Amino acid sequence: MFxxxxxxxxxxxxxxxxxxxxxxxxxxxxxxxxxxxLSLHNGYYINVDGTEYPRNLQRFEIxxxxxxxxxxxxxACWEHWNYDDEGWVYVTKEGGLxxxxxxxxxxxxxxxxxxxxxxxxxxxxxxxxxxSGAGAGKTETICQFDLELQEC
Amino acid sequence: xxxxxxxxxxxxxxxxxxGQMSWKDQIREVxxxxxxxxxxxxxxxxxxxYPFPSEEFCFDFRNTMARYNMNAVTMDVYLDxxxxxxxxxxxxxxxxxxxxxxxxxxxxxxxxxxxxCLVPIDVIEAALPVAEExxxxxxxxxxxxxxxxxxxxxxPTTGMAAALDFRMTExxxxxxxxxxxxxxxxxxxxxxxxxxxxxxxxAYTKRHTNTPEAVDFILKNSANYGxxxxxxxxxxxxxxxxxPLNAVDRMALxxxxxxxxxxxxxxxxxVSMHGKFYEMTEIAGKPGQYEDACxxxxxxxxxxxxxGFDGYINSEYEGQRDQQDMGYENLPDSREQVRRHHExxxxxx
Numbered sequence: 001m002f003x004x005x006x007x008x009x010x011x012x013x014x015x016x017x018x019x020x021x022x023x024x025x026x027x028x029x030x031x032x033x034x035x036x037x038l039s040l041h042n043g044y045y046i047n048v049d050g051t052e053y054p055r056n057l058q059r060f061e062i063x064x065x066x067x068x069x070x071x072x073x074x075x076a077c078w079e080h081w082n083y084d085d086e087g088w089v090y091v092t093k094e095g096g097l098x099x100x101x102x103x104x105x106x107x108x109x110x111x112x113x114x115x116x117x118x119x120x121x122x123x124x125x126x127x128x129x130x131x132s133g134a135g136a137g138k139t140e141t142i143c144q145f146d147l148e149l150q151e152c
Numbered sequence: 153x154x155x156x157x158x159x160x161x162x163x164x165x166x167x168x169x170x171g172q173m174s175w176k177d178q179i180r181e182v183x184x185x186x187x188x189x190x191x192x193x194x195x196x197x198x199x200x201x202y203p204f205p206s207e208e209f210c211f212d213f214r215n216t217m218a219r220y221n222m223n224a225v226t227m228d229v230y231l232d233x234x235x236x237x238x239x240x241x242x243x244x245x246x247x248x249x250x251x252x253x254x255x256x257x258x259x260x261x262x263x264x265x266x267x268x269c270l271v272p273i274d275v276i277e278a279a280l281p282v283a284e285e286x287x288x289x290x291x292x293x294x295x296x297x298x299x300x301x302x303x304x305x306x307x308p309t310t311g312m313a314a315a316l317d318f319r320m321t322e323x324x325x326x327x328x329x330x331x332x333x334x335x336x337x338x339x340x341x342x343x344x345x346x347x348x349x350x351x352x353x354x355a356y357t358k359r360h361t362n363t364p365e366a367v368d369f370i371l372k373n374s375a376n377y378g379x380x381x382x383x384x385x386x387x388x389x390x391x392x393x394x395x396p397l398n399a400v401d402r403m404a405l406x407x408x409x410x411x412x413x414x415x416x417x418x419x420x421x422x423v424s425m426h427g428k429f430y431e432m433t434e435i436a437g438k439p440g441q442y443e444d445a446c447x448x449x450x451x452x453x454x455x456x457x458x459x460g461f462d463g464y465i466n467s468e469y470e471g472q473r474d475q476q477d478m479g480y481e482n483l484p485d486s487r488e489q490v491r492r493h494h495e496x497x498x499x500x501x
Binding site for chain 1: 162168171194195197200201202203204230231232233234235240268269270271314360398473476477478
C-alpha cells in the first residue's frame with residue numbers, strides 16, 4: 001500500500017556534516033494504515049542506481065531526535081512512529097549522490113504483526129534482512145522511484 | 153430497534169495519509185454526509201502518541217465526538233509481539249497491552265475494543281477483569297479465512313491461515329458462558345462473506361507479476377483444487393511465475409469462509425461488526441444503488457434483521473490499497489466509496 005508515496009518526491013538531497021558531504025537522505029512515510037512502536041522498525045532495502053545500501057549504512061530520524069542507527073531504533077520500544085508523521089532515512093555514502101535523476105528501489109521493514117506467528121523466535125535471533133519481503137509489512141514489493149537530487 | 157450504521161475511520165486512511173482529512177474531518181463527514189453516529193477507530197492511526205496520549209488529545213477527542221453527537225462504538229487494538237525485540241512478548245505481557253488499551257478506550261469514551269483474531273484466548277481471559285471494571289466489551293474479530301463455526305472444515309496447516317484457530321468463535325462463546333461475562337464477545341467482519349477476489353485486487357496482482365496468465369488460470373480453476381494443491385499446480389504450470397504465496401491465496405478465493413446461517417447462533421455475542429468492502433459499483437439497471445460485487449451483504453443482513461440484531465455495522469473500506477501504485481490521478485475517492493456503502497447498508501437494513 002501507498003507504493004508510489006512512500007518516499008516524498010521532492011525530498012532527495014545530500015547530507016553535509018562538518019563541511020563534508022557524507023551521504024544522502026530522503027523523507028518517508030509508514031507503509032501501513034497505523035503507526036508502529038518505533039522498535040519494530042527494522043530498516044530498509046535501498047538500491048540507488050544499481051547499488052545496494054545495507055542497513056548498517058542507514059539511520060532514521062523521527063520524533064524530533066537526531067538520526068539513529070537501526071540498532072538504536074530497536075531499543076525504542078516505548079516510542080511511537082505516528083501514522084501521520086514523516087521520517088527521514090539517512091544513507092552514508094562518501095561524497096553523496098551526483099546531480100540529476102536517480103533510480104531508487106525501496107522496501108520498508110516493519111515487524112508489525114497481528115499476533116503470534118511460527119517465525120517469532122527466529123525473528124528475535126535473526127531479524128529479516130529488508131528486501132526479502134519477510135517483515136515488509138503492508139507493501140511487500142520493492143517500490144521504484146525516479147527522484148531528482150534537490151539542492152540543499 | 154434496527155441495525156445501526158457506523159464507519160471505521162480505517163476507511164479514510166488514504167485521505168489521512170495525504171493530509172486531506174484529519175480525524176476531525178472524518179468524524180464530521182460521518183455526521184454531515186452519512187447522517188449517522190457510529191465511529192470506530194484504529195487506535196494507533198488516530199490517537200496521537202499512542203499509547204501515551206496527552207490529556208489535551210483525550211479531551212479534544214471526547215469533545216469532538218460530543219460536538220457532532222457521535223457514539224464511540226469500537227476501538228481496534230493490536231498485538232505486536234516483537235515490540236521488545238529482545239524476546240517474544242509473553243502472554244502475560246500481551247494481556248498488559250490489552251488492559252492498557254481497554255483503559256485508554258474507556259478514557260476516550262469507547263464502549264468496545266476489538267482484539268484481533270490471533271490474540272490467544274488466555275490473553276483475553278486475563279484482561280477480562282479490567283474490561284468489566286471499565287465497562288468496555290471485548291469483541292474478538294472473526295476475520296477471513298475464519299469460519300464462524302468450524303463444523304467439518306479442516307484446520308489449515310500452511311500459510312497465515314495455519315496460525316488462526318478455526319475454533320475461535322467456540323472458544324469465545326465458551327469463555328463468555330463459563331464466566332457469565334457480558335464483556336467478551338465477537339466482531340464478525342463481512343470479509344468472511346467474500347466469495348471471490350475483488351476486481352481491484354485482481355488488477356493489482358496482474359500489474360505486479362511477470363505471469364498475468366497465471367492469475368487468469370487461478371481465477372478460472374481455483375474451485376477445483378484444495379488450498380495447498382493450487383500452489384503446486386500453479387508452480388507446475390508456470391514455473392517462472394513470481395506471484396508471492398499470499399497473492400496466490402488471494403486470487404484463489406472462491407467461497408465464503410463463513411456460513412451466514414451461523415450468525416443466528418451468535419447474535420447476543422456480537423459486539424459490533426466490520427463492514428469490509430473493496431469497491432462499491434452501481435447495480436446494473438438500478439441507478440443510485442450500489443453493491444460490492446465480491447461480498448454477499450444481502451444474505452447476512454437479511455439474517456441479522458430476522459434475528460433482531462440492533463448493533464452497529466461499521467464500514468471498513470479496503471480497496472484503496474490496491475490502487476495506490478498508479479499515480480495520484482488514479483487514486484479512488486474513499487468518501488464516495490463509503491457514501492455508496494451506506495446507501496447499501498441503509499437499503500438493506
